[in-house]
Amino acid sequence: MVLSDRIVEEKILRLRDGGHPRVLDLFSGCGGLSLGFSAAGFEITAAVESERPAAASYRANIHPDDAFRVLEDDIASTDPEAFIEKLKLGDVAEVFDVIIGGPPCQAFARVGRAKLRELDEDPEAFRNDPRAMLYSSYLNYVRSCRPVAILMENVPDVMNFGGLNVAQEICEELEELEYNCAYTLLNSAFYGVPQMRERMFLLAYHHRLQRSVSFPAPSHWIELPQGYEGSRRVALKLLTVDESDQWTAGYTEPPEARAELEPAVTAEEAIGDLPAIDARAQVRAGVLRRGARRFDKLLMYDGCRYASQYARAMKDWAGYEAGDGVYDHVIRYLPRDFELFARMSEGDQYPEAHQLALSVFGEKLSKLAQQGKPVKQDSEEYLSLKRKVVPPYDAGKFPNKWRKISRDQPVRTVILNPLISG
Incomplete structure (x- = not known):
């Protein structure tokens, strides 16, 4: 041998x-x-x-x-x-x-x-x-x-x-x-x-x-x-x-x-027990702003939210038992996107989000016109407003770069940017 x-x-x-x-x-x-x-x-x-x-x-x-x-x-x-x-x-x-x-x-x-x-x-x-x-x-x-x-x-x-x-x-x-x-x-x-x-x-x-x-x-x-x-x-x-x-x-x-x-275990079964975070409300209140943030704020679990068998198994994982709340809940400052996320239906992807953004942009132009402040197409004011409302990404490439989770299904695979993920 x-x-x-x-x-x-x-x-x-x-x-x-x-x-x-x-x-x-x-x-x-x-x-x-x-x-x-x-x-x-x-x-x-x-x-x-x-x-x-x-x-x-x-x-x-x-x-x-x-x-x-x-x-x-x-x-x-x-x-x-x-x-x-x-x-x-x-x-x-x-x-x-x-x-x-x-x-x-x-x-x-x-x-x-x-x-x-x-x-x-x-x-x-x-x-x-x-x-x-x-x-x-x-x-x-x-x-x-x-x-x-x-x-x-x-x-x-x-x-x-x-x-x-x-x-x-x-x-x-x-x-x-x-x-x-x-x-x-x-x-x-x-x-x-x-x-x-x-x-x-x-x-x-x-x-x-x-x-x-x-x-x-x-x-x-x-x-x-x-x-x-x-x-x-x-x-x-x-x-x-x-x-x-x-x-x-x-x-x-x-x-x-x-x-x-x-x-199959659904998204709602996996994360439905987590505390709710209203990003738009935080932006309006000035709580969510630009700048560095730390994982140092405890957000307590809501006892009224149902914890599925899967969620309980995750919370009770030996050696990694959950406490009374979560600290890792930092979200990026994306006020433009928060509005789109709220309007998207479950299962919508980036092309639908982009179309919604164009609709929101049209609504804002109409409102300004009704107020007697029409905006000339392709003017600097027009382009500036569009940048604030419409994401700049090509709707014809990688449609699933965005996807709103469907609560009654497992989530889809996340697509990573190779430049970010190394």
Whole structure:
């Protein structure tokens, strides 16, 4: 038996004797994956995160007493051996049983790729984004740490990255490293999360574990909007089906969500118990103004507002129990947009909001004319008033840049600006 196999075998024996699986979280963000794994009984041993605010949040949430366990650095420039040596936990190949993480998705996602093309005036700009190759750094940690199990998540478009199925490439490399590997597409709404978030999940087990890869059965059901099916078709475009009706080796069809399952958790069930904030009233009262704000004002829960089973589960999460109210309720000063948000119907997106803004602009022009103060079209006064009422964004691009939440459904996936999200 070679040394690496012996180390993996010892890890498996330790786990079978009741030891907690020790986790390394790569690209950890503020700790969402770690939180879930911790709740499932895993020991979150260490993490790597390059963004300072995210790393600070991770330390506060996951390792408040062991800040050194969170390496704030670019994974592409970190050496696994040097990192593990800093932890003083032992040999690099012996410390972790599980590696989890998801490389930054902006280079893979179609929205991110489109923005990169626009900014660089280069149709192939996304290919040159260094974030697209961070999965190779992830694999370097796998080679050094020899985990028993691996989990990676990313956007569906990682399966069709400019004509390359990156998930398949990763699976094939992991198989060369003696792992059984499979990947699929899962939607979080089918698993009790109040968001319709489609993600590629890749799982791998070391062959000495003698376990095939499978994915969990859904617990909830909702009929997904058509746009999600379209995105899935694009992601699956590079996969082929052989004569026996089998998909490309590595890809696995997701478990089916059936209509008889429990209904998906809705936005109202998730946040309906939070204290109400009237932004327009705060602007009128002069409470909400421009300038820096801090998370230092307690807003008490209203005992009359219903807390769903989901909301109670979030409030009672072991180690993160809710208090009598919330502090993290700072909102931006956007008086123009507040008026539009109030007029939008649930489910409206940016094109509807833009049309509403034009209507409001027309109303203001009519009112001024009735007062004997007509405004000449395209004058400076006209353009100034329009800027105060109508958002400047192109209504023909990314219609879901704005969307008013429908309370009786899970929320849609948030579209991030790549320049803001890094």
